[in-house]
Amino acid sequence: MSTINIKKIDDYRYLIPKSSRQGMKIDGLIFASEALIGQIEHDLTIEQIANVATLPGLVGKSLAMPDAHQGYGFAIGGVAAADLEHGVVSAGGVGFDINCGVRLLTTQYLVKDIVPRMDQLLTQLFHDIPCGTGKTGVAKVVKQELNTVLCDGAQWAVANGYGNHEDVEHIEERGKIAGVNPEYVSDRAKERGKGQLGTLGSGNHFLEIQRVDEIFDNETARVLGLHIDQVVVLIHTGSRGLGHQVCTDYLEVMQSGMKKFNITVVDRQLACVPIHSKEGEQYLSAMAAAANFAFCNRQMITHWTREAFVKVIGPGSLRVVYDVTHNIAKREEYDVDGIRRQLLIHRKGATRAFPPHHPDLPQEYQDVGQPVLIPGSMGTCSYVLVGTEGAMKETFGSTCHGAGRAKSRTAAKKEITADELVKNLESKGIRVKGASKSGLTEENPDAYKDVSEVVRVVHEAGISRKVAKLVPLGVIKG
Amino acid sequence: MVSFKLLEHPADIGIEATGSTLVEAFASAAEGLISIIVDPETVRTQILQRIEIEADDDEALLVKWLNELVYLFDAEHFVCSKIEIHSLVSHTLKATIHGELFLQDRHTTRMDIKAVTFHQLFIGECNGRWTIRVFVDI
Numbered sequence: 001m002s003t004i005n006i007k008k009i010d011d012y013r014y015l016i017p018k019s020s021r022q023g024m025k026i027d028g029l030i031f032a033s034e035a036l037i038g039q040i041e042h043d044l045t046i047e048q049i050a051n052v053a054t055l056p057g058l059v060g061k062s063l064a065m066p067d068a069h070q071g072y073g074f075a076i077g078g079v080a081a082a083d084l085e086h087g088v089v090s091a092g093g094v095g096f097d098i099n100c101g102v103r104l105l106t107t108q109y110l111v112k113d114i115v116p117r118m119d120q121l122l123t124q125l126f127h128d129i130p131c132g133t134g135k136t137g138v139a140k141v142v143k144q145e146l147n148t149v150l151c152d153g154a155q156w157a158v159a160n161g162y163g164n165h166e167d168v169e170h171i172e173e174r175g176k177i178a179g180v181n182p183e184y185v186s187d188r189a190k191e192r193g194k195g196q197l198g199t200l201g202s203g204n205h206f207l208e209i210q211r212v213d214e215i216f217d218n219e220t221a222r223v224l225g226l227h228i229d230q231v232v233v234l235i236h237t238g239s240r241g242l243g244h245q246v247c248t249d250y251l252e253v254m255q256s257g258m259k260k261f262n263i264t265v266v267d268r269q270l271a272c273v274p275i276h277s278k279e280g281e282q283y284l285s286a287m288a289a290a291a292n293f294a295f296c297n298r299q300m301i302t303h304w305t306r307e308a309f310v311k312v313i314g315p316g317s318l319r320v321v322y323d324v325t326h327n328i329a330k331r332e333e334y335d336v337d338g339i340r341r342q343l344l345i346h347r348k349g350a351t352r353a354f355p356p357h358h359p360d361l362p363q364e365y366q367d368v369g370q371p372v373l374i375p376g377s378m379g380t381c382s383y384v385l386v387g388t389e390g391a392m393k394e395t396f397g398s399t400c401h402g403a404g405r406a407k408s409r410t411a412a413k414k415e416i417t418a419d420e421l422v423k424n425l426e427s428k429g430i431r432v433k434g435a436s437k438s439g440l441t442e443e444n445p446d447a448y449k450d451v452s453e454v455v456r457v458v459h460e461a462g463i464s465r466k467v468a469k470l471v472p473l474g475v476i477k478g
Numbered sequence: 479m480v481s482f483k484l485l486e487h488p489a490d491i492g493i494e495a496t497g498s499t500l501v502e503a504f505a506s507a508a509e510g511l512i513s514i515i516v517d518p519e520t521v522r523t524q525i526l527q528r529i530e531i532e533a534d535d536d537e538a539l540l541v542k543w544l545n546e547l548v549y550l551f552d553a554e555h556f557v558c559s560k561i562e563i564h565s566l567v568s569h570t571l572k573a574t575i576h577g578e579l580f581l582q583d584r585h586t587t588r589m590d591i592k593a594v595t596f597h598q599l600f601i602g603e604c605n606g607r608w609t610i611r612v613f614v615d616i
Contacts, residue, residue: 070487072490072595072596072598072613072615073595073596073597095615096592096593096615097615132587133587133588133590135582136555188549188553191549191553192552192553195553201590202590203590203616241552241553241592244552244593244615245552245593247593248545248594252542255534255538267596269595269596269597271596409490409491409616410484410486478590
């Protein structure tokens with residue numbers, strides 16, 4: 001339970017004044033409704049948002065989205081902007097699963113085309129896409145090729161027959177963060193990653209076949225290629241062991257670096273170094289490499305998803321709507337108090353949400369803004385949003401990333417058995433295929449906050465805009 | 479006497495390990511970590527690996543020690559069920575671990591561990607009993 005006093009500003013904003021805790025250099029700001037703030041206050045989330053505000057060289061406020069929950073060092077659902085000249089970069093501010101993210105594919109099928117063959121389709125997907133603890137990928141790459149993956153991301157996958165050039169246009173950063181030097185990724189990280197390219201993993205990662213259930217904005221939905229009753233596919237995974245090891249390696253580098261730069265932090269997991277230091281620049285290069293690995297991973301899974309649809313349903317095309325990252329640090333430009341500033345935006349469990357006419361958006365989305373994909377918990381619903389000017393003004397172009405956990409994995413497991421859970425989901429018309437029974441119950445939908453309430457807050461606060469609601473038909477899980 | 483229990487955390491899992499010496503507590507923490515990844519009862523002791531690691535302090539050493547086991551599973555597919563710590567002096571640890579290569583059909587897997595964290599990390603001694611608390615990201 002939080003011991004820090006927060007101040008309600010309006011129905012969707014709560015301030016943590018910098019005076020509320022010693023060492024805070026900037027204020028904290030939480031986007032939440034009354035219903036959600038109660039859950040956020042329940043654990044150490046607010047302490048962690050305040051702890052982030054003690055780091056050197058941060059600009060604006062230490063931000064938390066309505067899906068925020070306790071993490072390690074940084075809260076999940078946090079956004080922190082560091083001045084590029086004088087600020088710090090923190091490996092913990094990105095997290096272990098670098099570029100954990102989501103990709104949405106549309107199909108030309110309606111629910112009635114898919115439902116009769118759903119079991120067969122899930123079995124095929126489960127067979128073709130390696131998932132679960134200890135599963136390795138079918139695409140083994142040698143070290144030299146892995147270095148190319150780290151440099152080229154999803155563009156490597158397309159060049160090697162996994163997908164097409166149009167896919168790349170619909171990925172954040174076009175699926176490749178430039179300027180990677182693979183030498184800054186340790187051999188241990190490469191060892192962990194080389195067998196895991198093209199694997200879904202375990203935990204909260206999944207592939208879901210969904211139905212477009214509700215449209216909130218017809219014109220934007222039309223531009224994104226979404227219509228009622230259409231079948232779509234949502235893929236949620238990240239950089240696997242390679243990204244986890246990059247974070248582990250650089251936490252150690254940054255802990256040593258802090259002594260050199262005379263930086264102290266209130267929690268060792270917040271370890272950070274100046275952005276312009278050798279350590280900072282090497283981390284950002286290694287982080288970009290891991291992000292590219294994740295873009296490549298989702299691209300390969302997209303390819304196998306397409307193949308599985310062809311095998312079971314028949315010829316057709318699955319189009320990439322967009323692919324967003326939830327855990328990343330990006331160099332971006334914002335107006336802060338009337339001055340244009342170069343910043344490093346840490347998004348840990350938060351999504352970039354650029355408004356219409358932003359130069360980084362693909363041509364066809366220029367009038368509607370960047371698609372933002374919000375996966376709900378298994379068996380509930382997911383949302384498609386778009387970015388807004390409000391996000392540029394208030395949240396460094398960021399919004400929420402999902403439902404956010406409300407209960408621990410062990411608490412979630414105690415409440416229901418895997419068989420009961422599968423039965424519950426099937427009674428709602430949702431088929432589930434999971435590698436592990438224990439993994440399924442930990443992702444019990446009751447363990448999460450209400451994603452619809454999370455999305456309502458970001459919509460009403462004006463930091464993104466609702467376009468469509470998606471409900472699951474079938475799920476594969478690690 | 480090796481002993482541990484798993485702790486609740488909103489997103490992840492913690493291990494509380496105890497021992498009558500720091501070495502025993504480090505061994506208990508390792509057993510706790512392994513039990514998160516795989517059912518240790520299903521693992522035979524067919525291969526041994528020697529581990530020697532050092533760090534700036536005991537907290538960093540503990541994180542490095544447990545991360546080593548995560549790495550061995552994730553990169554080398556090595557699962558272990560028996561841990562012998564030979565020495566733990568001046569933040570340097572020497573150990574031998576026994577286990578086998580991971581087999582999908584033989585071993586009951588539980589969860590992937592992404593990494594071991596410094597979050598709320600605690601190592602302490604009270605009345606001759608050492609306690610370790612450490613959280614892992616899964």
